[in-house]
Amino acid sequence: xxxxxxxxxxxxxxxxxxxxxxxxxxxxxxxxxxxxxxxxxxxxxxxxxxxxxxxxxxxxxxxxxxxxxxxxxxxxxxxxxxxxxxxxxxxxxxxxxxxxxxxxxxxxxxxxxxxxxxxxxxxxxxxxxxxxxxxxxxxxxxxxxxxxxxxxxxxxxxxxxxxxxxxxxxxxxxxxxxxxxxxxxxxxxxxxxxxxxxxxxxxxxxxxxxxxxxxxxxxxxxxxxxxxxxxxxxxxxxxxxxxxxxxxxxxxxxxxxxxxxxxxxxxxxxxxxxxxxxxxxxxxxxxxxxxxxxxxxxxxxxxxxxxxxxxxxxxxxxxxxxxxxxxxxxxxxxxxxxxxxxxxxxxxxxxxxxxxxxxxxxxxxxxxxxxxxxxxxxxxxxxxxxxxxxxxxxxxxxxxxxxxxxxxxxxxxxxxxxxxxxxxxxxxxxxxxxxxxxxxxxxxxxxxxxxxxxxxxxxxxxxxxxxxxxxxxxxxxxxxxxxxxxxxxxxxxxxxxxxxxxxxxxxxxxxxxxxxxxxxxxxxxxxxxxxxxxxxxxxxxxxxxxxxxxxxxxxxxxxxxxxxxxxxxxxxxxxxxxxxxxxxxxxxxxxxxxxxxxxxx
Ligand code: GDP
Numbered sequence: 347x348x349x350x351x352x353x354x355x356x357x358x359x360x361x362x363x364x365x366x367x368x369x370x371x372x373x374x375x376x377x378x379x380x381x382x383x384x385x386x387x388x389x390x391x392x393x394x395x396x397x398x399x400x401x402x403x404x405x406x407x408x409x410x411x412x413x414x415x416x417x418x419x420x421x422x423x424x425x426x427x428x429x430x431x432x433x434x435x436x437x438x439x440x441x442x443x444x445x446x447x448x449x450x451x452x453x454x455x456x457x458x459x460x461x462x463x464x465x466x467x468x469x470x471x472x473x474x475x476x477x478x479x480x481x482x483x484x485x486x487x488x489x490x491x492x493x494x495x496x497x498x499x500x501x502x503x504x505x506x507x508x509x510x511x512x513x514x515x516x517x518x519x520x521x522x523x524x525x526x527x528x529x530x531x532x533x534x535x536x537x538x539x540x541x542x543x544x545x546x547x548x549x550x551x552x553x554x555x556x557x558x559x560x561x562x563x564x565x566x567x568x569x570x571x572x573x574x575x576x577x578x579x580x581x582x583x584x585x586x587x588x589x590x591x592x593x594x595x596x597x598x599x600x601x602x603x604x605x606x607x608x609x610x611x612x613x614x615x616x617x618x619x620x621x622x623x624x625x626x627x628x629x630x631x632x633x634x635x636x637x638x639x640x641x642x643x644x645x646x647x648x649x650x651x652x653x654x655x656x657x658x659x660x661x662x663x664x665x666x667x668x669x670x671x672x673x674x675x676x677x678x679x680x681x682x683x684x685x686x687x688x689x690x691x692x693x694x695x696x697x698x699x700x701x702x703x704x705x706x707x708x709x710x711x712x713x714x715x716x717x718x719x720x721x722x723x724x725x726x727x728x729x730x731x732x733x734x735x736x737x738x739x740x741x742x743x744x745x746x747x748x749x750x751x752x753x754x755x756x757x758x759x760x761x762x763x764x765x766x767x768x769x770x771x772x773x774x775x776x777x778x779x780x781x782x783x784x785x786x787x788x789x790x791x792x793x794x795x796x797x798x799x800x801x802x803x804x805x806x807x808x809x810x811x812x813x814x815x816x817x818x819x820x821x822x823x824x825x826x827x828x829x830x831x832x833x834x835x836x837x838x839x840x841x842x843x844x845x846x847x848x849x850x851x852x853x854x855x856x857x858x859x860x861x862x863x864x865x866x867x868x869x870x871x872x873x874x875x876x877x878x879x880x881x882x883x884x885x886x887x888x889x890x891x892x893x894x895x896x897x898x899x900x901x902x903x904x905x906x907x908x909x910x911x912x913x914x915x916x917x918x919x920x921x922x923x924x925x926x927x928x929x930x931x932x933x934x935x936x937x938x939x940x941x942x943x944x945x946x947x
Contacts, residue, residue: 371425371426371427372426372427372428372429373387373388373421373426373427373428373429374428374429374430374431375387375414375417375418375421375428375429375430375431376414376430376431377413377414377430377431378411378412378413378414379411379412379417380408380409380410380411380412381395381396381399381406381407381408381409381410381411381412382408382409384412384417384420384421388420388421388424388426390424391587391592392408392619393587393592393594393615393619395420396408396615396618396619397611397612397615398420398423398424399412399416399420400501400611400614400615400618402416402419402420404416405503405618406618407618407619407621408618408619408621409621414428414430418430450625451625451626451627451628452623452624452625453623453624453625453626453688454621454622454623455622455623455624455687455688455689456497456503456504456505456506456617456622456688456689456690457505457506457528457529457613457614457616457617457620457622457689458495458506458508458526458527458528458529458650458689459505459506459507459508459527459528459529459530459531459613460507460508460511460516460526460527460529460530460531460556461473461507461508461511461530461531461533461561462511462512462513462516462530462531462532462533462547462550462551463511463512463532463533463534463543463544463547464533464534464535464538464540464541464542464543464544464547465543466535466538467533467534467535467538467541467544467563467564468533468535468563468564468600469511469512469533470511471563471600471601472531472533472561472563472598472600473507473509473511474600475600475601475603475606476498476507476606476609476610477496477498477507479603479606479607492509493509493635493636493648493676493678493680493691493692493693494508494509494510494635494636494648494691494703495507495508495509495635495648495650495678495691496509496678496691497678497689497690497691498610500607500610500611500613500614501611501614503614503617504689505610505613505614505617506650506689506690506691508526508527508635508650510635510636510703512547513543513546513547513550513551513794514793514794514797515703516530516550516551516554517550517554517794517797517798517801518703518704518797519633519703519704520554520704520797520801520802521704521797521798521800521801521824522665522702522703522704522705522706523704523706524633524704524705524706525554526633526635526650526652527554527556528556528557528617528620528622529556529557529558529559529613529616529617529620530547530551530554530556530557530558530559531558531559531560531561531609531613532544532547532548532551532558532559532560532561533561533563534560534561534562534563534575534578534579535563535564536562536563536564536565536567536570536571536572536575536597537564537567537569537570537571538564539571539574539575539578540575540578540579540581540582542787542788542789545582545787546785546787546794548582548584549784549785549786549798550785550794550798552784553784553785553798553801553802554801557616557620558584558593559593559594559595559596559609559612559613559616560575560579560584560586560593560594560595560596561595561596561598561605561609562575562576562595562596562597562598563598563599563600564599564600564601565597565598565599565604565605566599566601566602566604572597575595576588576589576595579593579595594612594615594616596608596609596612622689624652624653624654624687624688624689625653625654625688626653626654626655626687626688627654627655628653628654629653629654629708629709630651630653630654630655630656630660630708630709631651631652631653631654631706631707631708631709632649632650632651632652632653632656632706632707633649633650633652633704633705633706633707634647634648634649634664634665634701634702634703634704634705634706634707635648635649635650635691635703636648636703637697637700637701637702637703638700639700643695644695644696644697644698645670645695645697645698645699645700645701646693646694646695647664647693647694647697647700647701648691648692648693648694649662649686649691649692649693649694649707650689650690650691651686651687651688651689651690651691651692652688652689653688654687654688654709655685655686655687655688656672656675656685656686656692656694656709657672657684657685658672658673658674658675658684658685659671659672660672660709661709661710661711661712661713661715661716662694662696662697662707662708662709662710663707663708663709663710663716663719663720664697664699664701664705664706664707665701665702665705665706665707666719666720666722666723667705667720667723668697668698668699668701668720669697669698669710669713669716669717669720670696670697670698670699671696671713672694672695672696673694673695673696674694674695674696675692675693675694675695676692676693676694677690677691677692677693678691678692735749735803735805735827736805736827737752737805737827737829737840737841737844737849738849740752740805740844741843741844741847741848741849742847744778744779744844744845744846744847745847745848746847749779750778750779750780751779751780751781751782752779752780752781752782752805752841752844752845753782753784753802753803753804753805754771754781754782754783754784754804754805754806754807754841755783755784755785755786755795755798755799755804755805755806755807756768756783756785756786756787756806756807756809757786757787757788757789757790757791757795757806757807757808757809757811758786758787758788758808758809758810758811759788759809759810759811760788760810761788763788763809763810763834764786764787764788766834767786767809767834767837767838768783768786770834770838771783771838771841774838774841774842774845775845776845776846779845781841781845784798784802784804785798788811789811790811790812790813790814790817791806791808791811791812791813791814791817791821791828792813792817793816793817793820795817796813796817796820796821796824796826799821799824799826800824800825800826804826805826805827805828805829806821806826806827806828806829807828807829807831807837808828808829808830808831809830809831809832809834809837810831810832811830812830813828853944853945854944854945855889855942855943855944855945856942856943856944856945857882857940857941857942858882858883858884858885858888858941858942858943859879859880859881859882859883859884859919859940859941860879860880860881860882860938860939860940860941861875861877861878861879861880861884861923861925861938861939861941862877862878862880862936862937862938862939863875863876863877863933863934863935863936863937863938863939864876864877864878864922864935865935866933866934866935867924869926872926872930872931873926873931873932873933874906874908874924874925874926875924875925875926875927875933875937875939876922876923876924877922877923877924877925877939878921878922879917879918879919879920879921879922879923880919880938881919882919882941883916883917883918883919883941884904884907884916884917884923884925884939884941885904885907885915885916885941886904886906886907886913886914886915886916887903887904888903888904888941888942888943889901889902889903889904889941889942889943889944890902890903890904890925890927890939890940890941890942891939891940891942892927892930892933892937892938892939893937893938893939893940894934894937899932899937900927900929900930900932902927902928902929902930903927903928904925904926904927904928904941905926905927905928906924906925906926907923907924907925907926908923908924908925909921909922909923909924925939927939
């Protein structure tokens, strides 16, 4: 490959050249041109060109230049008759942009791949098959243990596979702030087609803006129907290459190994297109993939290095919360290693605590620095809430001109409700504010929905569906708003109010308790009711309604609360106390006082 593209200032004859291609099979090629330009001239995709280059042992990315001989070989492969374009007519091959990898010590790094898809479609089998196909190749040694990720070598290039398949783990990591994956392989069983979790996986990958490559699995089965899967993909806006789109779909069988080399080759192509780079000399950092406690060796943690290089003896700070020194380090085959660079997964010994998957780590100069950072972070945490926004928050941000979009996750009781809601919401969009439905599905609201909401700062809308208490609890502690609706127009109205900045918080009354009036005493500024708290509790300052014969005769708040002579903040059920109600003195024995508070809905 050469890069003789600069310096030529001849007029562009490209339009003419392109016209000629359409008429005859001859093609005039300049002495040097980029992959993208070659693809344009050949009327094909850069992926196709890169694929063919790879088959010829040339690794080139989309903006890299290839020389005439190489370009001519590809043109011949595609049935063209190449000829060297005379120098004076040569089109200006696009000047190679200063590749990002050249900047600041950036070097190419292996792609990190996660496998997503519906349960039982073969994610685990595929990960095993890829791992074992490479063992059979003799390219890696015997696998002794799983550490949460592994690497394979294909055509001299490495690929890192995350060994925890499924979008739950993928999104849980994102929710903790970790963007680990470069490429998502979406596994779809050819005998089953796109299923609910496939749809979820697509949405989760899209929300992470990760390129998707589809593996149509189980093609060895008699009832495999590859065409049907392709059709379904198109229905989900994933138009495959053969049909003019840009989604790569590879038929494979995890059982027989068919198609696996093709899948791996395409992963390399996508990686090549993405020009994945990292600086191995930068300050090191990355993500915790997995961690466990070993009885004798203490916490064993799998780290994926994302930048820099980690070494034995380094002080590792995890999630700004705890730290340790790397005492020993093993690669994915269990072999001891001394250092690990970008995209390399390693298991380390030496942390003092077991971290969470998705925790971010950094290497710091020494333990003193680590301790200082932890203290700093804890102080910051007290100020920052970090929670996802609520509809009210977004409405006021829009009012203030600070928000431009609203991200929603919509869950409905039945599939049929999704489209009407989606259509109505799409109609609401205006020029300033975009409504993005990052995931829609039917069924109850799940942990995975909450994780996706955290990861994408979205709000969950439940239409005739509710979260289980466990999920509600998770959402509350993660600060994710779940809004429930039973009527479509009310849902749409609230979203409309939100995007016009008109949504005001709505409050509901939360009952705190009742007391019965048993006596009434005159005091300096009015009257006090001698009461018995029948249920719940009464607190000073809480809102109160006085009920006479079941009818509300007054509403205000508890102005004084006394136990004997002493002022108290609160009295529980079963106790006697003196209660003053703001602006009210007309107590009758037998009246009931109801205590409540207002809570944002
Ligand atoms: P996961 O839930 O997506 O991880 O799916 P698994 O890898 O556990 O596979 C589910 C089932 O499908 C298992 O019984 C596998 O043996 C089977 N399976 C996976 N891949 C293939 C394949 O390519 N062909 C056939 N015939 N069966 C497969």
